[in-house]
Amino acid sequence: MPLILGTNSIKDTGFNVANSCRFDTNASMTKTSSTGSNTKSTLSVWVKRSKLGAEQKIFNFTGGSNNFNIEFKSTDILAVSSYDGSSQMNLRPSRVFRDVSAWYHIVIAIDTTQGTAANRVKIYVNGVQESSFGTETYPAEDETIEMNGRNSTNPFVGQDGGDDKFFNGYLAELVWIDGSQLAADSFGEFDSDSGIWKPINVSGLTFGTNGFYLDFEASGNLGNDANGGTDLGETNIAATDQSIDTCTNNFVTGNPIAAQGGSAQSDSLLTFTEGNLLMAANSETGIATIGVSAGKWYWEVKVIADQDGLIIGACNEHFNINAELGYNSPSSPSAAKIFGYYGGNGNSMIVVGDGTSQSYGSAISVNDIIGVALDVDSADQTCTFYLNGSSQGSLDITNLGSGESYFPAVGNWSVADVSTSWNFGSPAFAISSGNTDGNGYGNFEYAVPSGYFALNTKNLAEYG
Secondary structure (H helix, E strand, C coil), rough: CCCCCCCCCCCCCCCCCCCCEEEECCCEEEECCCCCCEEEEEEEEEEECCCCCHHHEEEEEEECEEEEEEEEECCCCEEEEECCCCCEEEECCEECHHHHHHCEEEEEEEHHHHHHHHCCCEEEEECCCCCCCCEEECCCCCCCCCCCCCCHHHHEEECCCCCECCCCCEEEEEEEEEEECHHHHHCEECCHHHHHEECCCCCCCCCCCEEEEEEEEEEEEECCCCCCCCCCCCCCCHHHECCCCCCCCCEEEEEEEEEEEECCCCCCEEECCCCCCCECCCEEEEECCCCCCCCCEEEEEEECCCCCEEEEEEECCCCCCCCHHHCCCCEEEEEHHHEEEHHHHHEEEECCCCCEEEECCCCCCCCCCEEEEECCCCCEEEEEEEEEEEEEEEECCHHCCCCCEEEEEECCCCCCCCEEEEEECCCCCCCCCCCCCCCCCCECCCCCCCCCECCEEEEEEHCC
């Protein structure tokens, strides 16, 4: 399987995708469809998942008991199905989709007029056609599928129109083609230098009667059809759900399947929402998807509720723990290190990896924004915390170990529930000022210190 735009880094993909849309529970889009092709259609979409282990609809047509579905099942496999009183098709590739740091490109290409059953529905992931299936039931030849106006079905993005099952994550470059079965190379290509699958410009395609193109570039109308057709109506989607975390510049988020203290995704003590940027914690620490061992990096954390016990900082790779292992100490406890700006019980101090702490800075309050400037690029490694744009002083973290990979981390070391929102440059909350790093990336509340950069794959390719 070729590399995808996840934790790997690529400087420039030629065609750049500006925006994605962040979908969370209760968020969806829909429009009314007219009569189109019921035998030929193609969906192309870039997907970055936020929540695992739950049934989630990416795209579907729903009309009463009749439906056509493209979804992730609770086992994290992809499923494509159609039902009109009985099953018309049911295809489930064997692979799972569990990398919450990566963008996947998914193409579902349908043409039931094909004489060969396996050609009637083709599934591509990152430019490669799937060939291994756990379930493989193709539609009959010339079968009329529940899509494009059949039985008055309407398309839904991010939700099952009949029984919810909302998608949690990011969608980019969503294209629905009515009337043609297109291969993956109509939407992407392999980069000649890296071999990474990347998007291409799709504006020249023929979209058909019910086709549409969501590029998510209009913040006030994220359901805008960039192909010029009728826009999709939005439910529980705001301008702040427009993201610059895309399949051509992938930003760091929180990681719901890695946490200190136990099973994050199923554990009520630590929950992630808003594209894994909003985190609520009780006696646990949330960790970001990507760590760094070189470079100078900046991010922000907004305190949403209850600062007591809150620690904002970073931890090394030994502190990270696989959620599925249950409640355990790190595999190498003596090597585990964490440091951060601590707001426990109205006090402010820095907590370091050797178990000690020291007074540091001003007290943290709800609605404060803490900036973190981490320098792991020099022999004398430092971290500077900013309270609402004001530096609280530089800290020497060299004694925590050179050559370590450090992951942004936010935790709560008390019984109180704290809530914070990470901003790695594509925030889930409104920004009043707007600042970028020196490369023009990111959207931060406060000025990015000179020489520091947002944590995304383009910057990581240059400095990481």
